[in-house]
Amino acid sequence: MVSMEELQKKFKTLFSEIDKVIVGQEAVVEQVIIALLCNGHAYVEGYPGLAKTMLIKTLAGVMDLDFSRIQGTPDLLPSDITGTYIIDESKGKKEFKFQEGPLFSNVVLVDEVNRATAKTHSAILEAMQERQVTIGNMTHKLESPFFVLATGNPIEQEGTFKLSEAQIDRFLFKILIGYPTLEEELRIVDRFTEQDFDDIKIRKLFSADELLKLQQLVRQVPISNDLKKYAVDLVVSTRNKKDLIEYGASPRASIAMIHTAKARALMNGRKYVSKEDLQAVSYPVLRHRIILSFEAERQNMTEDDVIKQLLKK
Amino acid sequence: MEPIVSALEELDTTLTLLKVGELLINTLLIFVLLFLFTQLFSLSVYYALFVVVLYFLVALYFLFSKNRYSLVEHKVKDLNEKLSTVADNVSKVNPLVDSLKEDVLKGIGFIRIGEFINYESVALKILALTLISVLVLVVSFFNVNFDFALGNLTFSGVVPEVGKAVTHVSDINLSYKEGNLSSLLGNRSIAQLGVEELSFSLHPLYSSTDLSKIGENSKEEFNAPVFPKEIYTSYELAYNEKINKEHQNVVKGYFQTIAG
Numbered sequence: 168m169v170s171m172e173e174l175q176k177k178f179k180t181l182f183s184e185i186d187k188v189i190v191g192q193e194a195v196v197e198q199v200i201i202a203l204l205c206n207g208h209a210y211v212e213g214y215p216g217l218a219k220t221m222l223i224k225t226l227a228g229v230m231d232l233d234f235s236r237i238q239g240t241p242d243l244l245p246s247d248i249t250g251t252y253i254i255d256e257s258k259g260k261k262e263f264k265f266q267e268g269p270l271f272s273n274v275v276l277v278d279e280v281n282r283a284t285a286k287t288h289s290a291i292l293e294a295m296q297e298r299q300v301t302i303g304n305m306t307h308k309l310e311s312p313f314f315v316l317a318t319g320n321p322i323e324q325e326g327t328f329k330l331s332e333a334q335i336d337r338f339l340f341k342i343l344i345g346y347p348t349l350e351e352e353l354r355i356v357d358r359f360t361e362q363d364f365d366d367i368k369i370r371k372l373f374s375a376d377e378l379l380k381l382q383q384l385v386r387q388v389p390i391s392n393d394l395k396k397y398a399v400d401l402v403v404s405t406r407n408k409k410d411l412i413e414y415g416a417s418p419r420a421s422i423a424m425i426h427t428a429k430a431r432a433l434m435n436g437r438k439y440v441s442k443e444d445l446q447a448v449s450y451p452v453l454r455h456r457i458i459l460s461f462e463a464e465r466q467n468m469t470e471d472d473v474i475k476q477l478l479k480k
Numbered sequence: 481m482e483p484i485v486s487a488l489e490e491l492d493t494t495l496t497l498l499k500v501g502e503l504l505i506n507t508l509l510i511f512v513l514l515f516l517f518t519q520l521f522s523l524s525v526y527y528a529l530f531v532v533v534l535y536f537l538v539a540l541y542f543l544f545s546k547n548r549y550s551l552v553e554h555k556v557k558d559l560n561e562k563l564s565t566v567a568d569n570v571s572k573v574n575p576l577v578d579s580l581k582e583d584v585l586k587g588i589g590f591i592r593i594g595e596f597i598n599y600e601s602v603a604l605k606i607l608a609l610t611l612i613s614v615l616v617l618v619v620s621f622f623n624v625n626f627d628f629a630l631g632n633l634t635f636s637g638v639v640p641e642v643g644k645a646v647t648h649v650s651d652i653n654l655s656y657k658e659g660n661l662s663s664l665l666g667n668r669s670i671a672q673l674g675v676e677e678l679s680f681s682l683h684p685l686y687s688s689t690d691l692s693k694i695g696e697n698s699k700e701e702f703n704a705p706v707f708p709k710e711i712y713t714s715y716e717l718a719y720n721e722k723i724n725k726e727h728q729n730v731v732k733g734y735f736q737t738i739a740g
Contacts, residue, residue: 171579387574391564393547438580439565 175436181229181372188225188367189218190358191351197434198342198451199226199316204430206382207339207423208295208315210280210455215320217344221364223276223316230378231371232273232312237291239283241326245290249300250307265307270294273312273375280317281327288334291315295337312378332414332458339423340448341455343471381433388429390440398424398445404477405453411463411473416456423452450474484581487588488567495548498596503543505605507536512612519616522625555595559587 178200185196195211199222202209211219220236227234237248250268254261269275270291277283277291294300298309317338319330335341347355373381399421406415428444435444454470463473514528549563566584569577618624723731 384576387576389565389569389572389577389580391561392568393550393564394561438576438583439562441561 171436171438174433177372178434178436180370184229184369184372185222185225187369188364189222190355191347192218192222192344195342195344196222196226197431198340198448199223200434201427201430201448202316202340202342203230203312203314203378204381204385204434205339205423205426206312206314207427208317208337209340209342209451210317210319210335210338211342211344212319212321213344214322214346217346219316219318219344220276220278223274225369227274228369229371230274230373230375232314232375232378233310234274234276235269235272236276236278237269239277239279239281239287241282241284241328243283243287245287246302248287249290249294249302251302265302265305267307268300270300271307271309273310273314275313275315277315277317279320281319281324281329284328288328288330291317292334292337312375312382335455336417336419338455339427340451342451343454385426385430385433388432388438388440390425390429394428394440394442394445395425397442398428401445401449401477402453404480405457408473408477409460411460411468411476412457413460414458416453420452420456424448427452446478449478482570482581484566484585485570487585488570491552491588491591492548494593495551495596496543498593499543499548500540502602503536503539505602505609506539507532509605509609509612510535512609512616516612516616516619519619520625551596552591556587556591558590559584562587 181200182193182196189196199209199211203226213219224234237243246268248268248270250266250271252263253266255264280288280291283291290300294309294313295315298311298313300307300309346352402416402418402421402424404415405412405420408415424445425440427448428440431444431448432438432440437444450471453474457470457473459468459470459473511528511532514531515525517523518525518528547564549567553560553563562580562584566577566581570581
């Protein structure tokens, strides 16, 4: 087993490699890596041009994983992403051959997932949940590790197909990506006006096998009973805060809280989960799993404001 | 047994003993304080006992339901959150838990039990305990209490005769409460009835006696006195009470009436 010091050093190097491309957005990078370590999927919401694609592409590069990109459009068909059977005539006779779609990758970026139709959503979600795709009567297993990063645009909602609550619950994290600060933006401008993105050399730090081992290791991180109770209490409190939350989070949120807190602890070189880990992951875990009440909306509160209130208790 | 298990058990026992000891001091302090209160206001000592037992049980429940390791974690920053985690996962075996166990075992070596005793607080509590105990003795010795007889809080004062040689029973000016005489004078409401006839009836349903079989009282004649001559009634001033002067004749008359 790799020592915690070595692991922490490796994660630091990972962050610095990503920093070569992505300026700032440390919290977003951290949350994406946590989702990857937990063998989960993430939904990223942010305005266009905030380096969402670049982030996931860089991460796939650092992790030495296959990367594919799907652009969500209303005419996107499930077979466009899962793959389909084509007639192969290369061996002198006609036979059906399965042509894999972009879902057959380790890291899949589904850009503007809400622009795709419900049928395509269900194909993506089957892949996310079951880690397999079904074409006709044939089921094809997806290779591990498998990580989907779906992005959504909070503006331009016309002609979009909103993911249902049940569908969005499948994502481990909902990550909000905001605008960079002035200093960060100056650094971005300097960096990308002086050199091309392709010129930036990124080291491969983790192999797919190493990532799978890390995913196993995350599950072994111990957590105290008090903190376990704290996490579950927090999730349960979302169901009881009727004045601000119409529908609270499911037990899947409790699992996600503890699992992601373990990953965060490991990433920070700790062999145990701390309260700080739980508080940090509570926002991306809960924000897409609660539905605010009319009263909360009337007060112009966001999901994060409500979670903050719950954490203060 | 794993070294970490025995270390945790030892730590838990020590912390439990410390906390129980502190709880006992607190309980004793509360009891003495309440005892003083019951003495001053002539209340039953059972009130004090009841409150103290209740406090002790509730505090004991919270003591055992609370994570005692958090106490150590607050004091020893190096063990913060590690100790509870190891204690809760002591049966698990994996590289991370094993490594954490080693770290905690090292950390336990740096714990100084003296840090968990607040000497200043304990000294103050013992001092308070001593002072209140002395106060209880003084209050008991001089029979100090507050009298509610007039509905107001009044101070009955220190018995002046105490300390002097008691030569006669009537010398002692006993302070009393009206309720204390009920065993001698009977129920006040009945006493007020005086010579009036008392009329009551038995409800047939609530009586074990078959009322239908009870006829008129038969008149019994007694020929000779059956009591020996040596038995006679008399009255004597057995004690000197604080009865207002205008009521003294009424009381005296009452006793004479009942003495025949």
